[in-house]
Amino acid sequence: MDRLLDAVAALGRLSLGLCRSVGAVAVFAAVALSGLLRPPFHARNFARAFAEVAYFSLPVVGLTALFTGMALALQSYTGFARFNAEGAVANVVVLSITRELGPVIAALMIAGRIGAAFAAEIGTMRVTDQIDALSTLSTDPMRYLVTPRIAATTLALPLLVLVADILGVAGGFLIGTGKLDFTAAGYLRATVDFLQAMDVVSGLVKAAVFGFFVALMGCWCGYTSRGGAEGVGAATTQAVVSSSILILASNYVLTELFFAR
Amino acid sequence: MSAVPKLRLVGLRKAFGAKVVLDGVDLEVPRGSSMVILGGSGSGKSVTVKCVLGLIEPDGGRIEIDGRDLAALPRAERAAVLDRTGMLFQNGALFDSLPVWENVCFKLLAQKRIPRRAARDKAAEVLAQVGLGPEVCDLWPAELSGGMQKRVALARAIAAGPDLIFFDEPTTGLDPIMAAVIDGLIVDVVKRLGATAVSITHDMASARRIGDHAAMIHKGRIVWTGPAKALGNSGNPLVDQFARGEREGPITMDLRR
Ligand SMILES: Nc1ncnc2c1ncn2[C@@H]1O[C@H](COP(=O)(O)OP(=O)(O)OP(=O)(O)O)[C@@H](O)[C@H]1O
Numbered sequence: 001m002d003r004l005l006d007a008v009a010a011l012g013r014l015s016l017g018l019c020r021s022v023g024a025v026a027v028f029a030a031v032a033l034s035g036l037l038r039p040p041f042h043a044r045n046f047a048r049a050f051a052e053v054a055y056f057s058l059p060v061v062g063l064t065a066l067f068t069g070m071a072l073a074l075q076s077y078t079g080f081a082r083f084n085a086e087g088a089v090a091n092v093v094v095l096s097i098t099r100e101l102g103p104v105i106a107a108l109m110i111a112g113r114i115g116a117a118f119a120a121e122i123g124t125m126r127v128t129d130q131i132d133a134l135s136t137l138s139t140d141p142m143r144y145l146v147t148p149r150i151a152a153t154t155l156a157l158p159l160l161v162l163v164a165d166i167l168g169v170a171g172g173f174l175i176g177t178g179k180l181d182f183t184a185a186g187y188l189r190a191t192v193d194f195l196q197a198m199d200v201v202s203g204l205v206k207a208a209v210f211g212f213f214v215a216l217m218g219c220w221c222g223y224t225s226r227g228g229a230e231g232v233g234a235a236t237t238q239a240v241v242s243s244s245i246l247i248l249a250s251n252y253v254l255t256e257l258f259f260a261r
Numbered sequence: 262m263s264a265v266p267k268l269r270l271v272g273l274r275k276a277f278g279a280k281v282v283l284d285g286v287d288l289e290v291p292r293g294s295s296m297v298i299l300g301g302s303g304s305g306k307s308v309t310v311k312c313v314l315g316l317i318e319p320d321g322g323r324i325e326i327d328g329r330d331l332a333a334l335p336r337a338e339r340a341a342v343l344d345r346t347g348m349l350f351q352n353g354a355l356f357d358s359l360p361v362w363e364n365v366c367f368k369l370l371a372q373k374r375i376p377r378r379a380a381r382d383k384a385a386e387v388l389a390q391v392g393l394g395p396e397v398c399d400l401w402p403a404e405l406s407g408g409m410q411k412r413v414a415l416a417r418a419i420a421a422g423p424d425l426i427f428f429d430e431p432t433t434g435l436d437p438i439m440a441a442v443i444d445g446l447i448v449d450v451v452k453r454l455g456a457t458a459v460s461i462t463h464d465m466a467s468a469r470r471i472g473d474h475a476a477m478i479h480k481g482r483i484v485w486t487g488p489a490k491a492l493g494n495s496g497n498p499l500v501d502q503f504a505r506g507e508r509e510g511p512i513t514m515d516l517r518r
């Protein structure tokens with residue numbers, strides 16, 4: 001009986017802790033977003049974060065998208081051959097990439113690249129008193145560090161995903177025309193014919209939401225980190241893990257919102 | 262001394278969990294004077310200063326700058342009061358993503374008090390005051406020695422011309438000559454800008470050079486205040502032991518256990 005109660009108590013503690021964290025992160029996000037409403041805006045920091053996401057992440061995200069498109073084409077070809085539906089490869093590739101895989105894969109890569117970097121940068125600033133120093137120099141650290149990063153990532157990730165979509169489809173095209181027996185014109189027609197604006201738009205909206213979560217968790221984990229190099233390491237790990245979970249969970253919710261009838 | 266003190270702390274208290282760090286700190290720093298705070302490592306000197314600057318929320322007590330209770334001020338006015346303060350952090354706390362010149366002129370740039378293209382010259386000018394040449398301007402903080410970082414941090418703290426400045430161990434890690442130069446600079450800043458300075462130091466020679474007044478913090482309270490010149494023969498056994506660096510005395514370090 002006691003053991004049962006202990007277990008229940010532990011569960012209660014866990015959920016209370018979770019609620020507290022969610023509340024704290026929500027307040028953090030609200031404070032960061034309120035920085036968008038009035039100046040000062042730190043355009044330089046915005047530009048730096050934007051370039052980091054939209055430009056310097058292009059190679060990583062582009063390559064993963066390309067290979068994903070290629071594997072997808074191959075998989076759906078061999079898989080669909082069992083139903084004599086090989087012809088659907090182009091449709092499958094373009095729908096999967098634009099609706100699901102483009103946004104999710106790009107976001108996961110960005111979580112590893114950018115979310116981790118934000119957590120490490122801001123965490124180091126925290127444990128070396130640089131965040132306190134900002135305050136003593138009459139600069140609000142939330143506005144200076146967090147607001148521009150969240151805004152930049154939220155805006156840049158959709159652009160990145162657009163590129164990922166194109167490269168993913170290109171990967172499918174390469175395999176479809178090079179290895180499988182599609183003609184270039186036939187593959188492209190099949191791709192375009194079945195594609196609706198909603199497929200792409202929903203993916204871009206997802207990307208914006210994912211970008212927001214990645215930057216939020218990166219900044220939050222860094223901002224609240226404690227205890228030297230070890231604390232910064234833990235913050236970095238936590239940023240990647242928590243934003244990856246948020247990406248996959250919100251991906252389901254958004255898919256439900258967009259497509260479930 | 263009937264004038265309103267520049268800074269007044271009344272019964273300042275702060276505990277981290279069960280650990281009481283400040284247990285009713287009372288301190289008055291007259292306008293235009295230089296106060297030195299002494300105390301053993303971990304006695305709460307840095308915490309006291311961080312409370313004044315609003316970086317740590319105190320549990321109780323009053324902090325007055327120019328006779329105005331900071332906690333009672335509306336947020337904007339409080340920010341305006343704190344805008345007139347400067348701080349040199351114990352570890353420098355330079356922004357390592359910015360070159361030295363942007364560090365030094367950070368506040369001036371953030372408040373658009375100087376245009377960006379004038380900032381480098383301004384930085385060179387302030388750096389010269391702390392004994393650094395203009396070639397330092399374009400270095401990154403990670404490329405500086407510990408002592409140089411300290412001097413750049415000092416330059417950053419005074420660049421915007423604050424009228425209440427906190428120096429957390431300004432001369433630790435400097436060679437004796439540079440330490441004397443920095444001490445001279447602090448005295449100069451106080452004289453020239455008419456600023457009020459609060460310095461934390463462990464170095465007695467430095468304390469006598471910088472300070473008009475000195476205060477000793479021990480076990481979360483100010484146990485002695487007096488003229489800095491009197492350090493070493495203050496008549497207070499705690500202070501005298503500290504000033505002379507003696508092992509035997511009322512202050513015992515918890516080395517065993
Ligand atoms: N953010 C914090 N969280 C928990 N404890 C803290 C925090 N900051 C300071 N302390 C504790 O408060 C005490 C006083 O710290 P403080 O940094 O003020 O010491 P100090 O007098 O400046 O010492 P030193 O001369 O070594 O710099 C220390 O025991 C420290 O462990």
Ligand SMILES: [Mg+2]
Nearest residue numbers: 306307351429
């Ligand atoms: Mg200290």
